[in-house]
Amino acid sequence: xxxxxxxxxxxxxxxxxxxxxxxxxxxxxxxxxxxxxxxxxxxxxxxxxxxxxxxxxxxxxxxxxxxxxxxxxxxxxxxxxxxxxxxxxxxxxxxxxxxxxxxxxxxxxxxxxxxxxxxxxxxxxxxxxxxxxxxxxxxxxxxxxxxxxxxxxxxxxxxxxxxxxxxxxxxxxxxxxxxxxxxxxxxxxxxxxxxxxxxxxxxxxxxxxxxxxxxxxxxxxxxxxxxxxxxxxxxxxxxxxxxxxxxxxxxxxxxxxxxxxxxxxxxxxxxxxxxxxxxxxxxxxxxxxxxxxxxxxxxxxxxxxxxxxxxxxxxxxxxxxxxxxxxxxxxxxxxxxxxxxxxxxxxxxxxxxxxxxx
Amino acid sequence: xxxxxxxxxxxxxxxxxxxxxxxxxxxxxxxxxxxxxxxxxxxxxxxxxxxxxxxxxxxxxxxxxxxxxxxxxxxxxxxxxxxxxxxxxxxxxxxxxxxxxxxxxxxxxxxxxxxxxxxxxxxxxxxxxxxxxxxxxxxxxxxxxxxxxxxxxxxxxxxxxxxxxxxxxxxxxxxxxxxxxxxxxxxxxxxxxxxxxxxxxxxxxxxxxxxxxxxxxxxxxxxxxxxxxxxxxxxxxxxxxxxxxxxxxxxxxxxxxxxxxxxxxxxxxxxxxxxxxxxxxxxxxxxxxxxxxxxxxxxxxxxxxxxxxxxxxxxxxxxxxxxxxxxxxxxxxxxxxxxxxxxxxxxxxxxxxxxxxxxxxxxxxxxxxxxxxxxxxxxxxxxxxxxx
Numbered sequence: 001x002x003x004x005x006x007x008x009x010x011x012x013x014x015x016x017x018x019x020x021x022x023x024x025x026x027x028x029x030x031x032x033x034x035x036x037x038x039x040x041x042x043x044x045x046x047x048x049x050x051x052x053x054x055x056x057x058x059x060x061x062x063x064x065x066x067x068x069x070x071x072x073x074x075x076x077x078x079x080x081x082x083x084x085x086x087x088x089x090x091x092x093x094x095x096x097x098x099x100x101x102x103x104x105x106x107x108x109x110x111x112x113x114x115x116x117x118x119x120x121x122x123x124x125x126x127x128x129x130x131x132x133x134x135x136x137x138x139x140x141x142x143x144x145x146x147x148x149x150x151x152x153x154x155x156x157x158x159x160x161x162x163x164x165x166x167x168x169x170x171x172x173x174x175x176x177x178x179x180x181x182x183x184x185x186x187x188x189x190x191x192x193x194x195x196x197x198x199x200x201x202x203x204x205x206x207x208x209x210x211x212x213x214x215x216x217x218x219x220x221x222x223x224x225x226x227x228x229x230x231x232x233x234x235x236x237x238x239x240x241x242x243x244x245x246x247x248x249x250x251x252x253x254x255x256x257x258x259x260x261x262x263x264x265x266x267x268x269x270x271x272x273x274x275x276x277x278x279x280x281x282x283x284x285x286x287x288x289x290x291x292x293x294x295x296x297x298x299x300x301x302x303x304x305x306x307x308x309x310x311x312x313x314x315x316x317x318x319x320x321x322x323x324x325x326x327x328x329x330x331x332x333x334x335x336x337x338x339x340x341x342x343x344x345x346x347x348x349x350x351x352x353x354x355x356x357x358x
Numbered sequence: 359x360x361x362x363x364x365x366x367x368x369x370x371x372x373x374x375x376x377x378x379x380x381x382x383x384x385x386x387x388x389x390x391x392x393x394x395x396x397x398x399x400x401x402x403x404x405x406x407x408x409x410x411x412x413x414x415x416x417x418x419x420x421x422x423x424x425x426x427x428x429x430x431x432x433x434x435x436x437x438x439x440x441x442x443x444x445x446x447x448x449x450x451x452x453x454x455x456x457x458x459x460x461x462x463x464x465x466x467x468x469x470x471x472x473x474x475x476x477x478x479x480x481x482x483x484x485x486x487x488x489x490x491x492x493x494x495x496x497x498x499x500x501x502x503x504x505x506x507x508x509x510x511x512x513x514x515x516x517x518x519x520x521x522x523x524x525x526x527x528x529x530x531x532x533x534x535x536x537x538x539x540x541x542x543x544x545x546x547x548x549x550x551x552x553x554x555x556x557x558x559x560x561x562x563x564x565x566x567x568x569x570x571x572x573x574x575x576x577x578x579x580x581x582x583x584x585x586x587x588x589x590x591x592x593x594x595x596x597x598x599x600x601x602x603x604x605x606x607x608x609x610x611x612x613x614x615x616x617x618x619x620x621x622x623x624x625x626x627x628x629x630x631x632x633x634x635x636x637x638x639x640x641x642x643x644x645x646x647x648x649x650x651x652x653x654x655x656x657x658x659x660x661x662x663x664x665x666x667x668x669x670x671x672x673x674x675x676x677x678x679x680x681x682x683x684x685x686x687x688x689x690x691x692x693x694x695x696x697x698x699x700x701x702x703x704x705x706x707x708x709x710x711x712x713x714x715x716x717x718x719x720x721x722x723x724x725x726x727x728x729x730x731x732x733x734x735x736x737x738x739x740x741x742x743x744x745x746x
Contacts, residue, residue, distance in 0.1 A: 018599060022596075023500070028444065084491075087428055090490075309516030312520075312660075317516045319496055334421075342497065
């Protein structure tokens, strides 16, 4: 019975593939509604809130393909979000702020000056925008059960994964002590201030403390994280989670060497001739030191035989997927650091570490 | 796809991180000259360098400007094509009613033309790879025709675009079955030149599909059919699916109306075949388009490579719709100079290209389709004769 249904379904889907070939059914349905894809996780932005001057909070309604591929995320994990900016797809990891089991995904994105995706979203995100979603990941997660006191520390938009943890604990009707410490420039820039106040009011076991680096008078905590702040929490935490700028993570680690941490640091571009980086050919599991020449010649020097053609950047025979890292086009000099992008390896030289599907 | 060409031993393998490693290696500087329509065109190495630089700059200006406009353009084109396809196929289900059959066939034919020309050919050139959308990327795209995309990328993007019009290297000079250059030695088989050309036109999608088989090399014993087993299986898989789709699955779905769907699909494929054949043959075969010898092009600089692309290509004049339906191959010259920039940009830069060519005294071959195609037909017939 089951196999019968399955065969029928397979038969139906292969007929559909034949009829919609060679493009595939998604390439037709997405023209009716861009979230109607079977093979690609996508989401529609159903809510946009600009609660602080330098951030935007998006509510995403993921399509079935995404929900089928990701039955549930764990509090603290991130998702890769793909946005098209000026015709170019850009993928960035963003921590999910919603609690475990929520149907919608909430992201709060802080403006990173000099960046591409975050300023775009902060300024231009609107309801109806469709974004790509894939690979939920991250080890910065809450355990299934916990009883001992928990300390959650965050700075700026690093609040999102710990917000997810707090929301999850709240949904679980968690009874243990939780102290939530958040640092922002000012009260105005502190994300989720109202919701945190509400949570603290409703849950006697939860304490929320704010530190405003530019408004010491309005702060619960003065200055940077240190032993005095630990004392102010009034708990001996068993679990410590910190997400924010590297300096904050370091300061927390100094007090709690076992603290779990997450910190997204944007890539630093140094467009120079010889980069001193490492190249990882991910398909063949080979790593070499960059010698400054295009990836194609370095791959060949490493004993690989990638498909190639003109070796002058016109035929695109050698185009490969760059998983991560920055490359410089040796003809135009243009540097590109987009993750998950196709590059012509014959004219792309590494700028720092590069991971390429070869 | 590991064909090695003994004649291209200049493959750069040294490790100097300079721009030159990625371009054709400059050989000893030589003045090049060609006689076009009785006039000799000469380019000194210095002129060639300056000429190449001007074209490079033109390209960089376009590359720097790529963005949302181009993304919107190609997505609109895709939407138009898919809508024509769905609409055309739907109308053909009612094809027993003649106006439906005619409209459905025309729409499906147009859809296939746009899919192959303005979308497929151009996307597979990597013109939209900068967008990072796998559905519009050179490696990911597959088109609605018998030829498998990966084989096309090798024979067309690499062989034809790198070795354009070099007799003996560019298999698009006659496609291994026609005599399209006087430099191809005559043999009795070529008496059938006009007939072979006509058959190729009608069956164009299969001709294109079989291109990578290099059947002429199999016939001459240079290679064995065994060497081409993988290629053949790729062609077979793709052709099988295309045939099943157009000639079995869709007609069967129409039940009693199968004959109308079948003939509609057949006619739509024929329309696409004839149209793309005409456009493509007008790219490199009209009168005064130059061929080159391997010897002539052995030590080409980038500027000289541009020179060959221009003298080896011809444009077509026409309106906006004509350019779209030709996949902007009506700007064959611009396409051959910059095969990787979105083709809808070619019209915008053609004036500049023409102006640059004018200053260096390089002829720019262009004309309306009927005139250009007439010279192609004349060439096909003339070269059938032994004394040509």
